[in-house]
Amino acid sequence: MKYFIITNLFAGGGNAKKVWPDIKKYLAAKNVAYKAVYTEYADHAVELTKQILGKIAATKQKDVVIIAAGGDGTLHETLLGCKRYYEAHPTEKQVPISFLPIGSGNDFARGLKIPLKWEKALSNILHSDSPTTINVGHYTDLDNHTDGFFTNNFGIGFDASVVHLANRSSLKSNHFFGKFSYIAAILNVIINFKGFYAEIIPENESKHIFQHTFLLTTTDIPYFGGGINIVPTASALDDHLDMVVVEKPSLWQLILFISMIFLKRHLQLKFIHHYHEKQLFIKTNGNRYGQIDGEELGERTYNLKLETVKYPFWI
Template identity: 60%
Template sequence: MNYFIILNKCAGGGKARLLWPKIQQQLAAAGVSYKTFVTQYDGHATSLAQQLLGQLTDNQPAVIIAAGGDGTLHEALLGCKQYYSTNPSDHQVPLAFLPIGSGNDFARALNIPLHWRAALDQILNCTQAISVNVGRYVNLGTHDNGYFSNNFGIGFDATVVHDANQSPLKNSRYFGKFSYWVSVVNALRSFQGFKAHVKIPGQQERTFANTFLLTTTNLPYFGGGIKIVPTASAYENQLDVVIVEKPNLIQLFLFVSMIFLKKHLRLRFIHHYVGQQLFVSTEADRYGQIDGEELGAQTYQLKFETDQYPFWIR
């Protein structure tokens, strides 16, 4: 097997840079054939995936390993899907994930070990790819489209991602994870609710006048281990959407308490729907995020649907 590693050395606040020599030693000890492509800027993993796929022959046994966090995996998946959309093939090169980032929610959901050594062993001992459900979205205003392995969020979570990315703590190896908690506190104090609409084909459209958080997810987890939809699964051909109406202080404490008990979806101000296709729109500019990568502030008109891609997971 030939392994092509797309490496984000900045993942995990620079933790990936320190781990990489150890990973190389492990690969050498296993006698593995591999090539490494190091990302240099945001979005680089997408173009790297496209470039290396264009260099492979049809019958060449290969696996692309996204080594970094959920954002690195997101970019690699996007590159693969974009390549095959213009170069159709019966054989798609599978993706593997080596979780050396901060959140690693995809790894949690797919039972990939969170320690790099065990995760690498699992990749090297895998013998065949399995099909995993991913999300696809279409911006109905601009007709742009894309994919997500984890979730597409609008509102509070995306505001936290935006603020954390601007924080001087973000790239600190020791304090990087605290940038999110500082941003959570700041967002709770200043966040304003917004009007949103959700439509699932065959069902009545639902309107929420004071939306706090709206996330369309393919996995149980978001935000680095928070189980937002305990029943969600990347092996099922469906997407889950969760809408949280802006809570008051008592409701906020109730939400936080219940989420750890995995019973938060029973709360009156939280709404959960499931479908293979759904439509989401907002009436005001709000921050958005895809797999932890920020989109900036905009007004959304989105269609979500399911798609699939092969992953190298044992």
């Protein structure tokens, strides 16, 4: 088996760069055949993935795996690169993706029960002998006729606003204080966030309207936001997506919501709405921040179709 490792040394506030020398020593000690490439800018992993797949096809290599080494954003770009490549080369056999979690959030790893310690995660990769087909999220922008994919979640509103503010915090790049950038951003959004209009159309159902939406997250795994168990029953092994809509809560409702999350009973609250569907439609008005797998989408309106597609993972 040969491994192509797409490595983001900037992941985890510099943690990836710190542990990478130890990872290389581990691979050398195990006599692992691998080639590492390094991301240098946003979306670079998409291009690197397509280049790797092109070389694999040109040289007719077999028994290969692409490892995304970094955080959820690195995995997201690696998946996107694979999907874009196979859209252009639909007859080629898909090369499986694996994930080495050395970033900060690592929600995909939690959702798929991949160890968060890199030594154990890497050992599992090297001892795996066959891929597992999982379902990943796929969205279509019905206004712009574009599409994309997500391994974790697609969020509009609260979580996306937090990502936007935290990414612009001077604390984020600091390995020790980075986590406080999210705490500060959360408090800021809670105080200043205004609810927005959203229409939800589940598969084979009529329109559901929410006038004061606070959080709108579509997820393929149980976790978001670095370990928050937003949908305990969500699974990438089935072909459904889970959507959670939270109406703008009062202070006591917010406290109740947070408390119930720890008990995994928050989806029973009346101001929280949960959908489990093969296909969902979302429409909003007014510009709102969005995020995919922790990566910003900017501020815009949304008119989306969401569903799942399959891809092989080496897990």
